[in-house]
Amino acid sequence: xxxxxxxxxxxxxxxxxxxxxxxxxxxxxxxxxxxxxxxxxxxxxxxxxxxxxxxxxxxxxxxxxxxxxxxxxxxxxxxxxxxxxxxxxxxxxxxxxxxxxxxxxxxxxxxxxxxxxxxxxxxxxxxxxxxxxxxxxxxxxxxxxxxxxxxxxxxxxxxxxxxxxxxxxxxxxxxxxxxxxxxxxxxxxxxxxxxxxxxxxxxxxxxxxxxxxxxxxxxxxxxxxxxxxxxxxxxxxxxxxxxx
Amino acid sequence: xxxxxxxxxxxxxxxxxxxxxxxxxxxxxxxxxxxxxxxxxxxxxxxxxxxxxxxxxxxxxxxxxxxxxxxxxxxxxxxxxxxxxxxxxxxxxxxxxxxxxxxxxxxxxxxxxxxxxxxxxxxxxxxxxxxxxxxxxxxxxxxxxxxxxxxxxxxxxxxxxxxxxxxxxxxxxxxxxxxxxxxxxxxxxxxxxxxxxxxxxxxxxxxxxxxxxxxxxxxxxxxxxxxxxxxxxxxxxxxxxxxxxx
Amino acid sequence: xxxxxxxxxxxxxxxxxxxxxxxxxxxxxxxxxxxxxxxxxxxxxxxxxxxxxxxxxxxxxxxxxxxxxxxxxxxxxxxxxxxxxxxxxxxxxxxxxxxxxxxxxxxxxxxxxxxxxxxxxxxxxxxxxxxxxxxxxxxxxxxxxxxxxxxxxxxxxxxxxxxxxxxxxxxxxxxxxxxxxxxxxxxxxxxxxxxxxxxxxxxxxxxxxxxxx
Numbered sequence: 001x002x003x004x005x006x007x008x009x010x011x012x013x014x015x016x017x018x019x020x021x022x023x024x025x026x027x028x029x030x031x032x033x034x035x036x037x038x039x040x041x042x043x044x045x046x047x048x049x050x051x052x053x054x055x056x057x058x059x060x061x062x063x064x065x066x067x068x069x070x071x072x073x074x075x076x077x078x079x080x081x082x083x084x085x086x087x088x089x090x091x092x093x094x095x096x097x098x099x100x101x102x103x104x105x106x107x108x109x110x111x112x113x114x115x116x117x118x119x120x121x122x123x124x125x126x127x128x129x130x131x132x133x134x135x136x137x138x139x140x141x142x143x144x145x146x147x148x149x150x151x152x153x154x155x156x157x158x159x160x161x162x163x164x165x166x167x168x169x170x171x172x173x174x175x176x177x178x179x180x181x182x183x184x185x186x187x188x189x190x191x192x193x194x195x196x197x198x199x200x201x202x203x204x205x206x207x208x209x210x211x212x213x214x215x216x217x218x219x220x221x222x223x224x225x226x227x228x229x230x231x232x233x234x235x236x237x238x239x240x241x242x243x244x
Numbered sequence: 245x246x247x248x249x250x251x252x253x254x255x256x257x258x259x260x261x262x263x264x265x266x267x268x269x270x271x272x273x274x275x276x277x278x279x280x281x282x283x284x285x286x287x288x289x290x291x292x293x294x295x296x297x298x299x300x301x302x303x304x305x306x307x308x309x310x311x312x313x314x315x316x317x318x319x320x321x322x323x324x325x326x327x328x329x330x331x332x333x334x335x336x337x338x339x340x341x342x343x344x345x346x347x348x349x350x351x352x353x354x355x356x357x358x359x360x361x362x363x364x365x366x367x368x369x370x371x372x373x374x375x376x377x378x379x380x381x382x383x384x385x386x387x388x389x390x391x392x393x394x395x396x397x398x399x400x401x402x403x404x405x406x407x408x409x410x411x412x413x414x415x416x417x418x419x420x421x422x423x424x425x426x427x428x429x430x431x432x433x434x435x436x437x438x439x440x441x442x443x444x445x446x447x448x449x450x451x452x453x454x455x456x457x458x459x460x461x462x463x464x465x466x467x468x469x470x471x472x473x474x475x476x477x478x479x480x481x482x483x484x485x486x487x488x489x490x
Numbered sequence: 491x492x493x494x495x496x497x498x499x500x501x502x503x504x505x506x507x508x509x510x511x512x513x514x515x516x517x518x519x520x521x522x523x524x525x526x527x528x529x530x531x532x533x534x535x536x537x538x539x540x541x542x543x544x545x546x547x548x549x550x551x552x553x554x555x556x557x558x559x560x561x562x563x564x565x566x567x568x569x570x571x572x573x574x575x576x577x578x579x580x581x582x583x584x585x586x587x588x589x590x591x592x593x594x595x596x597x598x599x600x601x602x603x604x605x606x607x608x609x610x611x612x613x614x615x616x617x618x619x620x621x622x623x624x625x626x627x628x629x630x631x632x633x634x635x636x637x638x639x640x641x642x643x644x645x646x647x648x649x650x651x652x653x654x655x656x657x658x659x660x661x662x663x664x665x666x667x668x669x670x671x672x673x674x675x676x677x678x679x680x681x682x683x684x685x686x687x688x689x690x691x692x693x694x695x696x697x698x699x700x701x702x703x
Contacts, residue, residue, distance in 0.1 A: 020567075021596030028593030032582065039581040039620070100575025107543070108594045109567035169409055173402050177392050186388060187406060190381040191413050194420035201427060222416070229412060236326075236405050243543050244398040329546075395505075397546060478506060 022110045026118045029105070033122035036095075043091065044126045047084040048134055054080040055138045066143035073142035074152070074203035080138075081131055081156055082163065082192050088127045089167040089188070090174075090181035092119065093238065097175045106242055113231035116238065120168050120231075128160025151206035151216070155199040158219045162195045165223075165230035172237030195222060253330035255472045256481050262465040269462030276455030284448035291445075297361040302449060304354040306456035307347045308372070311379060312414075314344030314460065318386065319411035322404030332468070334400045335475065337407070338390065339467035343460065345383035352376050371425035375418050382410045493519040493554070493568070493643045493675050495540060500549035502535055509535055510695055513549070519643070522666055522676040522687050527695035533679040534574070534648055536695065540677060541569050541646050567596075570642040572650055576633045580622035584608055584632045587621060591636055599639065607638040612658070627653040634658075637665055645669060647678045663687055 037044050058076050059069060096102035096119075105115055135156050136149045144152070170188035174180030202215030284302035291298035321337035324330050355373050356366050367373070386403050393399035441449075476482050500513040509532030517523050517540075525533045538544045540551060542562040551558040553565040578587050588604045608617055611631040621629055630653045637645065645666075651659055663686040666676050670689075684690050 021593070021598070024596065024598060025594045028590050032579070032586070032590045035586060036579060036581050095579075098575075099579055100573055100577035101579055103573050103575065104571070104577045104591070104594070107541070107566055107569065107571050109563055109569075109596070110594075166409075169405075173389060173406065174392070180392075183388060183392055186381070187385040190378050190385065190417070191409070193378055194413070194416045197420040197424045201424065204427070225416075233405060233409050237402065240398055240401045240405065243538070243545075244393075244395050244401075 022114065025108060025110050026114055029115055030118040030122060033119055034125070037122065037126045044088075044130070047088040047127050048130055050087055051080050051084040051131060051134070052138060054083060055141060058142065069143045070145050073139060073144040074148065074200045074207070076142060077135055077139060077144070077152060078156075078159075078196050078199050078203075081135065081160065082189070082196060084131065085127060085160060085163045085167060086181075086185050086188070088123065089164075089171045090184055092123050092168055092171040093175040093241075094171075094180075097241070102175070102238065103242055106238065112235040112238065116168065116172075116234045117231050120164050120234070123168070124161050124164040128164055129157060131160060132156035145207055147209070148203045148206040151203050151212045154216055155202045155219055158216065158223050159195045159199045161223045162219070162226045163192060165226040165234075166191045169230055169233045169237055172234045172241060174241075175238070176241040195219065198222070253328070253332055255332055255335075255476050258332050259469055259472050262469050266462055266465040266469070269458055269465060273455055273458035273462050276451050276458055280448045280452035280455050284452060288445050288448050289442070294362060297358065300354050300358045302452045304351055304358060305449060306453045307354065308351040308376065309453055310456050310460055311344055311348040311351050311376065313457075314340050314347060315379065315382065315407070315414065316411060318344065318407040322407040326401065326404050326408075331475075332472075334404065335471040336464055336468045337403065338400070339471055340460075340464055341383060341387050341390070341403070343463055345380065345387060347456075348376055348380040348383055352380065369425070371422045374425070375421045378417050378421070379414070382414075386410065493517075493673070495551070495553055495565075495644060495675065495677075497540060497551045498549055500536075500539060500547060500551070502532060502539065502544075502547045504532070504535070513695075515540065515693060517644075517675050517677055519673045519675055520670050521691055522670045522678065522684070522689070523691045523693060524684055525677065525679045525693050525695060531695040533695055537571075537646050537648050537677060537679060541565065541571055541644075543571075565644070568643045569646060570595075570636065570640045570644070571646045571648075572633055572636070573648050574652075576629045578621050578629050578632050581620055583618045583620055584613060584624070584635075585617045587632060588635060588639065592639060595640070595642070597639070597641055603639065604635075607635040608632070610638050611635045611661075625653075627655060627658070630654055631658065634662060634665075637662075637669070643674045645674065645676045645678075647676065647680075649679055649681075651680050651682050660686065 055076065058072065062068060062072070093102055096105065106112060108115060132153050135152050136144075139149055139152055167184075167188050170184045170191075173187065174184045177183060198215050198218045202212040202219070205215055206212040281302060285299055288299070290296050318337050318340055321333040321340070324333040325337065352373065355370075355376070359368055359370075359373075360366055386406050389406050390399040390403040393402060473482060494517075496514075496516040498514055500515070501511040502509045513536075515523075515536075525536060527533050535544065539547055542551070542553075542558050542565050545559060553561040553568075556564070558565070578584075579590075582590075585601065585604050585608065588607065589601075592599050592604070605614075605617055608614065611634050613628060613631055613635070616624065616628065621632060624632070630650075634650065634654075650662060654662065659682060663682075663684055666678065666684070667687045670676055670687075678684075
């Protein structure tokens with residue numbers, strides 16, 4: 001065993017086996033993405049501002065009458081949340097694709113589906129969760145009746161998890177395409193519809209004084225299914241986009 | 245089993261077998277659709293509630309059946325293509341997708357035409373029609389992603405993945421849309437679900453459904469043959485095939 | 491176990507054109523193999539095939555005697571691949587970039603080592619600068635610092651000399667031969683002659699010749 005010029009590494013170790021340090025790799029990827037967002041908070045704020053702006057359009061476009069607004073508020077809030085998620089999803093892998101780190105991620109000796117899960121988790125933490133926390137404020141603007149604020153936040157928090165996971169499949173498929181963002185919305189919006197239906201359904205139930213936790217449980221079930229199935233599809237779509 | 249699978253995967257072998265099968269499929273499709281439509285349109289009794297307008301069922305229902313089945317077939321082909329790298333599966337999928345989208349569009353249009361006399365409006369957010377509309381979006385996505393890639397090979401894989409993701413979602417979408425529909429229109433009248441349809445009404449329907457499936461098979465076989473020639477045009481066996489003829 | 495990467499009867503078609511056919515490649519411990527050829531002759535594609543990134547080709551690739559799709563994970567555990575893009579995130583600092591790479595490859599290492607590696611590629615004092623503020627050559631040097639840290643036996647380098655100055659080229663050439671001398675293996679594409687690398691092996695990809703064979 002000789003030392004390198006710097007004496008840093010002992011030797012080019014002869015051949016070893018795969019499968020160590022998965023946890024460390026996932027945590028490092030999670031921290032790296034979180035740091036990257038923290039360095040450029042504007043990127044994370046844009047979807048939130050967009051969300052607020054879309055909400056503002058509705059009273060202007062329909063009527064400032066609180067009763068009419070209250071009627072459409074749950075749907076409007078949810079649809080605006082879906083649209084603003086689309087806005088951020090396009091960038092989920094694009095930056096990594098352009099600077100070449102995505103290619104390096106695919107070469108890591110770990111299951112890609114778990115590594116991308118770290119990236120999706122950061123996406124949810126920096127877009128979905130803030131959106132869920134901010135939504136009640138905008139609910140006030142739309143005269144959302146009392147009693148559905150908790151349902152709004154809770155369904156958005158869980159639902160945006162589904163959206164991040166399912167949307168990441170589309171983001172993976174379109175990352176290598178010029179103007180992939182347009183196609184991304186076409187691919188994933190139909191897949192978001194069940195989440196939208198149960199999200200607004202839960203709010204309707206809460207408004208009617210009914211039991212909305214059951215609806216939340218359905219969204220939770222959708223989230224668990226997405227958690228199990230989506231990472232595999234995300235990994236497959238990234239492989240297609242990078243290696244063809 | 246494996247030998248058969250691999251044989252089936254060979255474009256050359258498929259080209260030959262499809263040539264032998266497709267005339268039978270076309271004949272069967274033509275006969276069934278002819279019998280079914282004459283029976284259904286001219287001889288089946290009129291509906292006691294809807295009169296003659298119900299007869300559009302003989303197009304609407306088979307088209308809706310095919311629309312859903314073709315998406316399943318698309319996902320199955322995608323799976324075969326991704327797992328066993330059998331190119332024929334992808335060629336067939338590429339040919340099936342536009343047909344499926346067309347069937348979905350026919351189901352939507354005929355549903356809408358049917359809705360006018362029945363509901364008094366061209367469009368109603370009926371659970372089935374809404375699911376159909378979402379299915380159309382899924383079809384469009386699969387067709388668009390295939391063309392979006394510069395390399396056909398990548399487009400094929402992307403379309404396969406999307407079809408598989410879509411097929412997992414279809415039951416969820418159907419269930420959620422049905423639930424949503426009961427939530428908003430508790431007393432909605434669904435056009436295709438009738439308590440008891442007399443034999444002379446549903447027999448032609450059955451024949452039409454079978455005819456549409458036969459048409460699907462014939463169409464896919466014929467189009468896949470053309471696609472084989474297009475993609476394998478530079479291979480020796482294709483060149484030999486056309487050199488022998490003149 | 492001694493490192494051994496070999497490919498037999500590789501054939502790769504892109505857009506109806508054969509990039510290469512019937513290609514045999516072997517790379518053993520202690521070797522530096524330079525892949526040469528004109529633009530568009532498939533150098534990058536060959537590199538990607540050999541490290542298991544592209545799989546839809548004819549022929550087979552073996553790592554330590556085991557065929558690739560199956561041996562891919564083991565190959566990746568021993569691989570350091572540097573592609574065209576520097577693979578450096580612009581809003582992270584040089585040291586953060588390296589830290590991520592080390593964690594990803596499973597060799598965590600203290601910051602002192604990362605700093606030493608950066609110093610070695612001439613980036614002392616730039617550790618905590620976001621790489622967006624570095625020049626193209628400096629970014630490439632951050633990437634090359636991974637070579638100093640790596641304990642991977644197989645290096646696959648696609649145009650590693652891009653944007654590197656003369657002194658940097660000499661240092662990198664030295665590093666490659668050093669790695670080979672320690673029992674590693676290097677697969678590299680470059681337009682530099684690599685005259686300082688003893689025992690350099692060459693593989694020429696020439697579209698026309700390959701079609702004829």
